Amino acid sequence: MALSIRGRLTLWYTAIVLAILVVVSALAYSLLRWSVLQEVDASLLTVARVVAETGPASPDLDWERDVEALMRDFFGPELSRRFFRFLDPRGVPAASARARGGEPLPLTPTARANAARGETTFETLPREGRDDLRLVTLPILERGAVTGIVQVAAPLGRTERTLGRFRRSLLVLVPVGVGLAALGGFTLARTALRPVDEMTRDARRISAEDLARRLERHGTGDELDRLADTLNGMLDRLDGAFAQLRRFAADAAHELRTPLTVLRGHLEVALRAERSPAEYRRALATSLGEVEHLTRLAEDLLLLSRAAAGLPGPRGPVELEPLLRDVARDAAVLAAPGDITVEVAAPTPLAVLGDAGSLRRALLNLAENAVRYTPDGGRVTLALTREDGTASLAVSDTGPGIDPADAERVFQPFVRLETGRVRNPQGSGLGLAIARSIAVAHGGSLDLDRAPEGGARLTLRLPLA
Numbered sequence: 001m002a003l004s005i006r007g008r009l010t011l012w013y014t015a016i017v018l019a020i021l022v023v024v025s026a027l028a029y030s031l032l033r034w035s036v037l038q039e040v041d042a043s044l045l046t047v048a049r050v051v052a053e054t055g056p057a058s059p060d061l062d063w064e065r066d067v068e069a070l071m072r073d074f075f076g077p078e079l080s081r082r083f084f085r086f087l088d089p090r091g092v093p094a095a096s097a098r099a100r101g102g103e104p105l106p107l108t109p110t111a112r113a114n115a116a117r118g119e120t121t122f123e124t125l126p127r128e129g130r131d132d133l134r135l136v137t138l139p140i141l142e143r144g145a146v147t148g149i150v151q152v153a154a155p156l157g158r159t160e161r162t163l164g165r166f167r168r169s170l171l172v173l174v175p176v177g178v179g180l181a182a183l184g185g186f187t188l189a190r191t192a193l194r195p196v197d198e199m200t201r202d203a204r205r206i207s208a209e210d211l212a213r214r215l216e217r218h219g220t221g222d223e224l225d226r227l228a229d230t231l232n233g234m235l236d237r238l239d240g241a242f243a244q245l246r247r248f249a250a251d252a253a254h255e256l257r258t259p260l261t262v263l264r265g266h267l268e269v270a271l272r273a274e275r276s277p278a279e280y281r282r283a284l285a286t287s288l289g290e291v292e293h294l295t296r297l298a299e300d301l302l303l304l305s306r307a308a309a310g311l312p313g314p315r316g317p318v319e320l321e322p323l324l325r326d327v328a329r330d331a332a333v334l335a336a337p338g339d340i341t342v343e344v345a346a347p348t349p350l351a352v353l354g355d356a357g358s359l360r361r362a363l364l365n366l367a368e369n370a371v372r373y374t375p376d377g378g379r380v381t382l383a384l385t386r387e388d389g390t391a392s393l394a395v396s397d398t399g400p401g402i403d404p405a406d407a408e409r410v411f412q413p414f415v416r417l418e419t420g421r422v423r424n425p426q427g428s429g430l431g432l433a434i435a436r437s438i439a440v441a442h443g444g445s446l447d448l449d450r451a452p453e454g455g456a457r458l459t460l461r462l463p464l465a
Contacts, residue, residue, distance in 0.1 A: 005189075005193060006186070006189045006190055006193055009185065009188075009189040009192075009193075010182060010185045010186045010189050013181065013182075013184075013185030013188070013189070014178060014181055014182040014185055017177070017178060017181035017185075018174075018178045018181070021174045021177050021178065022174065025170045025174055028170075029163070029166060029167065029170065032163065032166060033163055036159050036162065036163070037134070037159070040134050040154060040156070040159060041122050041134070041136065043154070044122070044134060044135075044136040044152050044153070044154055045120065045136055045138070047084070047152050048084075048136050048138040048150050048151075048152040049138065051084055051086075051150050051152060052138060052140045052148075052150045083105070083133070083152065083153045083154065083155075084150070084151065084152040084153070085105055085150075085151050086148060086149070086150060087107065087148065087149035087150075087151065088148055088149070089116075089146045089147060089148060089149070091107045091112050091115075091149065105125075105133075105135060105151045105153055106125065106135075107137065107149070107151070108121075108123065110123075111123065111135075111137040114137070114139075115137055115138075115139040115146060115149050116139075116146060118139050118141055118144075118146060119139070120136065120137065120138050120139070121136070121137040122134070122135070122136050123135045123136075123137070124156070125153070130155075131155040131156055131157035131160065132155070132156045132160070133153040133154065133155055133156065134153060134154050134155075134156050134159075135151060135152070135153040136151070136152050136153070137149060137150075137151050138150045138151075138152070195218060195224045196224065196227075198216075199215050199216075199224075199227070199228060199231070202215050202216065203215065203231065206235065211235060211238055211239040211242060212239065213235075214232045214235060215228045215231050215232055215235075216228070217229070256294065256297065259290040259293045259294050259297070260290075260294070262286075262290050263287050263290040263291065263294075266283050266286045266287050266290070267283070267287060269283065270283035270284075297430075301430070315353055315354050315355055316353065316354075316356075317351050317352075317353060317465050318351060318352050318353070318354050318355075318356045318359055318465075319349070319350075319351050320347070320349075320350050320351065320352060320359075320384055320391055320393065320462075321347045321348075321349050321350070321384060323356065323359060323360055323363065324344060324347055324363065324382055324384050324393065325344055325347075326360065327360060327363045327364050327367055327382065328342050328343075328344050328367070328382050330364060330367070331364070331367035331368065331370075331371055331380060331382075334367075334368060334371045335371045335374070335380060338371075338374070338375070338376040338377075338378075339376055339377050340371060340374050340376065340377070340378050340379065340380060341378070341379045341380070342367070342371075342379075342380045342381075342382070343379065343380070343381050343382070344381075344382050344383075344384075345381050345382065345383040346383075347382075347383065347384035347385075348384055348385055348386050350384060350386060350391040350464060351391075351464065351465045352391050352442070352462045352463065352464060352465050353442075353463075353465040354442045354462070355442075358438045358441070358442075359438065359442070359462075361434065361435075361438065362434065362435040362438040362439060362446075362460060363382075363393060363395070363435075363460065365431035365432065365434055365435045366393075366395040366431075366432075366435055366458045366460065367380065367382065367395055368431060369395075369431050369432060369458070370395050370396070370397040370399070370455075370456070370458070371397075373397060373399035373400065373455070373456065374397040374398055374399045374455070375398075375399065378397065378398040378399065378455075379397070379398050379453070380395065380396070380397050380398075381394075381395070381396050381397075381451075382394070382395055383395075383396075386464075387461065389463070389464055390444070390461045390462060390463055390464060391461070391462045391463075391464055392459055392460075392461050393459070393460040393461075393462070394457055394458070394459045394460075395457070395458050395459075395460075396451035396452075396453065396455060396456070396457035396458075397451065397453075397455040397456055397457075398451075398453045398454065398455045399455040399456060400455065401450055401451070401454060401455050401456050402448060402456045410432050410448065411432050411433055411436045411446070411448075412433060413429065413430055413433040415429050415433075432446075432458075435458075435460065439460050439461070439462070442462055442463075443462070443463050444460065444461050444462035444463060445460075445461050446458065446459070446460050446461075447459050447461070
């Protein structure tokens with residue numbers, strides 16, 4: 001079962017706090033141990049210096065009782081004289097120290113070498129079944145020469161017991177801290193995600209029939225407000241897309257209903273009474289024309305849908321100059337009844353990556369649109385140039401042009417500008433919409449501006465291969 005975001009945040013927060021507490025506890029324990037050992041070492045060094053200054057100058061050993069009293073003051077009543085002694089420069093215990101007996105303290109090679117150089121050595125001596133000892137080996141210097149060695153040791157029992165109590169305290173406090181952190185993390189996550197839950201509930205109440213609703217902003221300008229703005233922007237786009245889809249469906253239904261109505265009317269008239277073969281032939285011919293119109297409209301709708309979806313399928317290099325000349329020949333056939341000249345203006349050989357059939361259809365739609373709005377005796381010009389790393393296919397005419405207010409509207413489906421239309425009044429109004437969708441599917445654009453001759457110029461720009 002997948003954890004919720006609240007659960008994951010709580011676990012992550014708890015894990016991070018646990019890691020922090022472990023690291024901080026380890027550092028605190030290490031710092032405490034270092035600090036306690038530093039205090040023990042400082043006390044040992046003080047006693048060692050006192051022992052060195054009050055060392056046995058004669059067989060009278062009363063000085064040892066004074067040293068023992070000093071050590072008890074520093075380290076507690078459990079110490080005895082066996083935890084300090086004198087050595088000669090060679091490391092041999094002094095006769096006075098041997099006379100009192102006691103547990104010998106070791107002189108390690110490291111301490112002997114350091115003492116020979118006049119350096120003090122601190123060591124920890126482990127003991128089987130007893131407390132470890134902290135030992136200082138202090139050389140006695142006179143005029144730069146080592147005249148003797150003093151060793152003073154103290155048991156670390158109290159230090160270890162103090163550190164043990166600290167460890168046990170950490171073992172109790174760290175789990176308690178982790179538990180409190182988990183509780184606080186859960187509370188924090190629940191509080192922080194409460195607005196998200198509210199947004200989720202509001203979003204669930206929004207349906208395709210109620211896209212006018214919007215998510216509430218808290219006005220704090222934080223990430224949640226930005227999320228609400230993003231979702232509201234998405235809802236705006238969805239609302240616009242649904243409105244466009246409804247408008248498209250209504251327009252498509254209207255365009256399909258007209259030829260269907262005409263087709264049904266002709267068939268009903270033909271069947272209402274007995275007709276001659278010639279009359280039946282005329283009725284069938286008229287009906288066939290309407291069927292062809294419906295077929296073209298259905299094909300245009302299918303192509304527009306495919307182009308809007310991205311024209312799936314293989315693509316390859318497409319040479320644009322032969323494609324342009326081929327479209328110009330077809331446009332010349334369409335323009336022949338109106339004595340319209342179709343010319344190609346010195347094209348530049350260029351290639352793009354795409355679908356040759358779709359690009360031909362887009363360019364042919366532009367040429368047909370130019371012929372449709374060009375008066376008799378006019379001219380339609382097709383040009384191919386290179387512009388800043390793109391191939392520019394321009395189709396211009398000498399017609400009345402298009403009002404700038406309609407510059408974007410002409411690319412909407414089923415929009416037909418009757419002003420200036422010269423021929424083929426039965427156009428579906430999908431030609432420019434299909435052409436722009438094909439251009440966008442190829443990573444390009446289709447723009448409208450005014451031609452130098454005063455008519456309209458449609459420019460299809462495509463990225464070069």
